[in-house]
Amino acid sequence: MCLAVPVRVEAINNGMGMVEFGGVRREVSLALTPEARAGDYVLIHTGYAISVLDAGEAEETLRLFDELTAAAEAEEAADQRPAGEGSTDNKVSAA
């Protein structure tokens, strides 16, 4: 119910943003995000943009993934411990 999906605002007309969403072009209300500009990515929930996504933060998180997992891997290598794997991989990657 609280799901919101990221979409790109292509154009803005009269407080409504034109977006493409699941292969369909539709209008969403920008009443809750008046700061949104054409080209921004927004989170859409029940026909309204609820948040303008921060592209810088999005990159930052991806960088963080590397950092976090690199530290753990270095530790593991030092420990010479196997990384709890087995069936785990299949299930997670099956997603």
Added chain:
Amino acid sequence: MTQLEGYRDPEIARRLVAAIRSTVRDTLRVIEFCGGHTHAIMRFGLRDALAPSIEMLSGPGCPVCVTASSDIDQAVSLGSRPDVTLTTFGDLIRVPGSVESLQEARARGNDVRVVYSALDSLQFAREQPEREVVMLGIGFETTAPTVAAAVLQAQREGLRNWSVYSMHKLTAPAMRAILDAGEVAIDAVLGPGHVAAITGWKAWGFMPSEYGVSCTVAGFELNDILQALLLLARDAAAGVTRVSNSYGRGVTEEGNRTAQALMQQVFCRSEAAWRGLGVIPESGLAIAPAFADYDARQRFGLPALPEGPIDAEAQRGCRCGEVLRGIRLPEECPLFGRGCTPVHPVGPCMVSAEGSCAAHYRYRRVAG
């Protein structure tokens, strides 16, 4: 966003899982508040992938599941008026009341329409000026501002045949009710990302300050969730208790100020009945007196807290109440997968894709 692949990359996921395993010494008990997280966790198989390092408990964060059967009953009787068209968000239509669901009432002839957005409900009202169109408003802080914006739009347009039956609820009072009841022991909270997009991540600061439990606000992609769990694991290992943000691209410290202001203008806090949790003071959002014309309760003379059972399905053996409070797994309900399936749900937790029972049923079966 354009780089969504990174958030879904299975190789990154594998490494995050390994990092979590090497960080957690004992078992970390984490409650995910939000039904969207429950659904994602089951879909990605994370419960099994992370056991025994992380034990995931599901919280009450599915607005469909926590809607009281007394509210469904009242909505059904409102919809039985010949001049009323009810509009509702998807899954609510299948939630059992004490006698029937809105879907069953529709089969009897009530005019009930499923809408994707409150904007669609406004459109029905414009197109059918002779009918009373009522929006059944459900949802937490994520959804309430969208309905608030629709109320203001109705007022601007001077729409006279549209109103809201508000069952909107606030997340923090429910979380408090669960922790105050002391039935469930948790080490950390996976905070609801899209609620926090509105409230700001700071709003979850009461978890460390009042309950001594860490909370990190998380997104909904595979690696969003894993990264958030790793952060909670690291905090626990370091003995740190704090609130943090693991969803930087969508959530800020202060949240969406515009949406907060609209909510404050249109709603006021009220008592609300929650399935599984009972009546919680100040946990609901009623339409503020200044917007009484758009309040279906005022318009049709309905009580704020309808009489009748809050969880009528309990009499049929349903354990949703305990599932919603995080003290019982769906599989532990004797009806799970037997008398109760997504096609024939006994309780609300089996209705919505984000209900714990439905999420467990669907993905347990697929995983075999």
